[in-house]
Amino acid sequence: MESKEKYRVPVSQKPHVVEKPRDINTIGGTVTIEINEKKVSVPMGTTILEACRENQIHIPTLCHHDDLCVAGVCRVCVVEVEGMRTLQASCTFPITAPVKIHTSTPMVRKARRHIIDLLLSEHYGECYSCFRNQNCELQKLAKEYGVDQYNFGHLEKPRYETDRSSASVIRDMNKCILCKRCVRTCIDLQEVGVLEAINRGHETHIGTFFDKPLSDVICINCGQCINRCPTAALRANDPSDELWEAIENPKKHVVIQTAPSPRAGIGEEFGLEPGHSMTGELNTALRRIGFDRVFDTNFTADLTIMEEGTELLNRLKKAVLLGDESVKLPQFTSCSPGWVKFIEHFYPEFLGYLSTAKSPQQMFGAVIKTFYAKESGIDPADIVSVALMPCSAKKFECNRPEMRASGYKDVDYGLTTRELAQMIKEAGIYLPEMPKSHFDEPFGDASGAGLIFGATGGVMEAALRTVYELVTGREVPFKNLNIVPCRGFEGIKQASVMLEGCKDEYSFLEGIELKFIVAHGTANAKKVMEMLRKGELKDVHFVEIMACPGGCLGGGGQPIPTSEEIRKKRAEAIYAEDESLSLRKSHENPYVKYIYENFLTEGPCSELSHHLLHTHYQKRGKFIA
Amino acid sequence: MLVLEKNSLTEEVESLVEFYGTERSALLPILQAVQRKHKYVSDFVQQEIARLLDIHPVEVYSVVSFYAFLHSEPQGRNIVRLCQTIACDLAGKEAVARAVERELGITFGQTTKDKRITLEYANCLGMCDQGPAMIVNDRVYTHLTPEKAINILNEIK
Ligand code: SF4
Ligand code: SF4
Ligand code: SF4
Ligand code: FES
Numbered sequence: 001m002e003s004k005e006k007y008r009v010p011v012s013q014k015p016h017v018v019e020k021p022r023d024i025n026t027i028g029g030t031v032t033i034e035i036n037e038k039k040v041s042v043p044m045g046t047t048i049l050e051a052c053r054e055n056q057i058h059i060p061t062l063c064h065h066d067d068l069c070v071a072g073v074c075r076v077c078v079v080e081v082e083g084m085r086t087l088q089a090s091c092t093f094p095i096t097a098p099v100k101i102h103t104s105t106p107m108v109r110k111a112r113r114h115i116i117d118l119l120l121s122e123h124y125g126e127c128y129s130c131f132r133n134q135n136c137e138l139q140k141l142a143k144e145y146g147v148d149q150y151n152f153g154h155l156e157k158p159r160y161e162t163d164r165s166s167a168s169v170i171r172d173m174n175k176c177i178l179c180k181r182c183v184r185t186c187i188d189l190q191e192v193g194v195l196e197a198i199n200r201g202h203e204t205h206i207g208t209f210f211d212k213p214l215s216d217v218i219c220i221n222c223g224q225c226i227n228r229c230p231t232a233a234l235r236a237n238d239p240s241d242e243l244w245e246a247i248e249n250p251k252k253h254v255v256i257q258t259a260p261s262p263r264a265g266i267g268e269e270f271g272l273e274p275g276h277s278m279t280g281e282l283n284t285a286l287r288r289i290g291f292d293r294v295f296d297t298n299f300t301a302d303l304t305i306m307e308e309g310t311e312l313l314n315r316l317k318k319a320v321l322l323g324d325e326s327v328k329l330p331q332f333t334s335c336s337p338g339w340v341k342f343i344e345h346f347y348p349e350f351l352g353y354l355s356t357a358k359s360p361q362q363m364f365g366a367v368i369k370t371f372y373a374k375e376s377g378i379d380p381a382d383i384v385s386v387a388l389m390p391c392s393a394k395k396f397e398c399n400r401p402e403m404r405a406s407g408y409k410d411v412d413y414g415l416t417t418r419e420l421a422q423m424i425k426e427a428g429i430y431l432p433e434m435p436k437s438h439f440d441e442p443f444g445d446a447s448g449a450g451l452i453f454g455a456t457g458g459v460m461e462a463a464l465r466t467v468y469e470l471v472t473g474r475e476v477p478f479k480n481l482n483i484v485p486c487r488g489f490e491g492i493k494q495a496s497v498m499l500e501g502c503k504d505e506y507s508f509l510e511g512i513e514l515k516f517i518v519a520h521g522t523a524n525a526k527k528v529m530e531m532l533r534k535g536e537l538k539d540v541h542f543v544e545i546m547a548c549p550g551g552c553l554g555g556g557g558q559p560i561p562t563s564e565e566i567r568k569k570r571a572e573a574i575y576a577e578d579e580s581l582s583l584r585k586s587h588e589n590p591y592v593k594y595i596y597e598n599f600l601t602e603g604p605c606s607e608l609s610h611h612l613l614h615t616h617y618q619k620r621g622k623f624i625a
Numbered sequence: 626m627l628v629l630e631k632n633s634l635t636e637e638v639e640s641l642v643e644f645y646g647t648e649r650s651a652l653l654p655i656l657q658a659v660q661r662k663h664k665y666v667s668d669f670v671q672q673e674i675a676r677l678l679d680i681h682p683v684e685v686y687s688v689v690s691f692y693a694f695l696h697s698e699p700q701g702r703n704i705v706r707l708c709q710t711i712a713c714d715l716a717g718k719e720a721v722a723r724a725v726e727r728e729l730g731i732t733f734g735q736t737t738k739d740k741r742i743t744l745e746y747a748n749c750l751g752m753c754d755q756g757p758a759m760i761v762n763d764r765v766y767t768h769l770t771p772e773k774a775i776n777i778l779n780e781i782k
Contacts, residue, residue, distance in 0.1 A: 187684070196681075196687035198687055199690045209668070217683075624668070
């Protein structure tokens with residue numbers, strides 16, 4: 001398995017890499033090189049690009065992305081290496097000898113300019129009518145190299161039809177520069193494998209299997225490719241025009257729920273450093289735009305915990321107390337729609353392990369068009385329910401035919417962070433200047449447990465806070481309720497808590513070590529599923545999976561660019577907001593109690609809650625017809 | 626597609642994978658073997674190959690679309706490729722091309738109605754000193770004239 005794994009990524013996309021020594025103090029651990037006549041010492045195996053970055057020398061890049069393996073296909077990062085006949089791509093050149101490098105000679109500048117001119121000669125698009133205007137790596141590069149004319153011409157007509165088939169991702173290959181970042185994202189980072197380079201030479205384009213529409217292949221809608229595309233070739237399906245119309249329509253009651261990750265990310269769209277939560281400012285801005293009610297998705301995240309936690313306890317009861325061998329354990333979380341579609345395609349035989357609980361977004365949709373409509377006396381037909389999400393897959397999710405528990409489309413539009421930021425700008429609002437305000441009643445308060453859903457490990461942590469307390473009557477034995485083993489960006493995390501001193505009704509769990517796994521990114525999900533297939537998860541009880549690297553905060557609808565550092569900052573913002581709240585456990589949320597007392601009176605996992613808050617899945621398989 | 630046919634194709638791919646192995650490097654020989662036998666590699670076969678090599682179907686399609694001698698759509702029983710590179714062009718490829726098109730009633734890139742012949746251009750066949758050159762399935766013909774080319778075509782079944 002190990003050796004095979006190395007070759008998962010096409011060999012052509014894994015150029016020569018030299019491993020850096022573990023201890024750079026060993027003899028030969030470092031090399032002294034000269035960059036632009038300045039002597040610097042770097043660890044063996046450092047690429048020229050890394051060495052230059054560390055020494056504040058800017059090298060332009062296009063195909064390089066810190067999250068992805070090196071590719072070396074665009075060549076804009078070329079530099080001169082003394083003694084070498086040709087220019088070298090700095091992103092793929094591992095330093096193993098005391099080379100002398102020049103990063104800004106006439107030859108280098110001319111070559112880079114030629115490459116940019118060549119890219120532009122095949123690029124069809126106008127910057128003013130482009131959603132990446134002012135946030136486009138190609139545009140930036142053209143400016144950096146002073147492109148004032150098209151030296152090799154410019155396309156007058158589009159070459160490709162835009163693929164608008166998918167509810168989530170739109171592909172306009174006229175703007176593609178063939179950097180293959182999307183290919184590497186989809187194959188390598190996500191292991192879904194939807195995109196590759198098709199044809200050859202001038203005819204090359206990025207396409208799907210048999211060039212089918214994206215909706216007909218096994219795309220899981222995660223949008224990770226969008227976040228890593230340097231141009232506007234990939235974008236999310238933007239509903240904001242329809243939304244403006246609904247807002248302007250006096251008959252419509254437009255409500256929006258906002259998820260924690262967009263709140264932690266949207267500041268970046270307004271030029272703030274990553275890591276600022278803008279919850280209060282956003283509430284004000286949304287009201288000024290014209291939303292009639294602003295709700296917190298965390299409320300239904302709390303509801304999700306109640307439903308999913310109860311489901312887990314029910315499964316455990318059947319398995320442990322009644323010895324029922326048919327019970328599917330571990331239970332997998334189901335709040336990430338990208339992950340749900342991934343398992344439907346790749347592991348349909350294991351769908352029984354997935355919790356039947358809907359995602360917080362869809363729970364909210366169902367509650368708004370039933371409970372909320374009734375309480376506030378509004379005809380659900382007049383309600384337009386919008387979800388602000390960090391996610392492109394949420395657009396697909398709200399369009400699933402089964403997501404109509406209220407008799408209407410439960411959630412009308414999934415809106416991404418980027419799209420909302422655009423709407424706020426259009427409304428003439430500078431978000432960071434907004435005064436803070438609170439969410440609207442009756443779902444105004446949510447717990448910090450719901451909040452941390454945004455980060456990988458958050459659902460697990462939230463669930464443990466509740467499950468542990470339901471079972472033992474005591475708080476989880478972690479300082480400040482921070483279940484640290486759930487946190488952090490390691491691909492797959494495993495941990496456990498001991499259940500001791502259980503309440504009477506849960507005495508069957510006494511002495512059981514509750515084991516759980518947290519994974520993020522579908523490449524890691526795949527590893528977990530292979531463990532399940534091999535029967536290695538027999539003693540594990542609960543698995544949290546989020547389709548995107550870093551969890552929702554790294555979702556496909558979040559501000560571009562993305563990198564591990566940015567994702568870490570967003571996570572810190574979310575955890576800080578959690579700590580600042582007094583309400584940090586889902587089951588203590590007064591509104592959750594209220595809804596179980598007044599609406600879902602039979603409690604979690606009852607018949608009504610099954611109708612509204614739970615769902616079923618489809619065995620899709622991976623055969624592309 | 627009939628279930629029976631599917632199964633026999635699967636078996637075929639399985640035996641090829643057994644022979645060539647499951648490394649990524651086995652992909653090309655497997656594709657060539659399928660191409661040789663069926664004259665094309667169908668979407669079903671491409672997905673079966675992907676499944677057995679544990680790679681993604683789109684990667685197989687990417688390779689098939691890259692190589693001019695691999696096809697993903699059904700072709701005629703015989704594939705005729707005329708060299709269009711400069712040496713053959715100077716040696717009179719154009720006259721041969723027109724004659725061949727007239728004789729078969731199709732243009733380059735098309736297949737005859739009776740599925741007997743698919744006509745294509747090829748780039749350099751390495752016969753620059755003996756042009757114009759043409760390749761029929763695996764056999765190369767050189768020093769073509771329009772008449773000679775038509776005679777060759779008429780002998781193909
Ligand atoms: S992709 Fe970039 S360069 Fe192309 S039109 Fe859009 S902003 Fe301009
Ligand atoms: S949305 Fe996700 S699955 Fe779909 S093509 Fe992009 S990276 Fe691949
Ligand atoms: S679609 Fe975007 S990421 Fe993919 S190759 Fe084209 S420019 Fe690069
Ligand atoms: S960034 Fe180095 S080749 Fe593209």
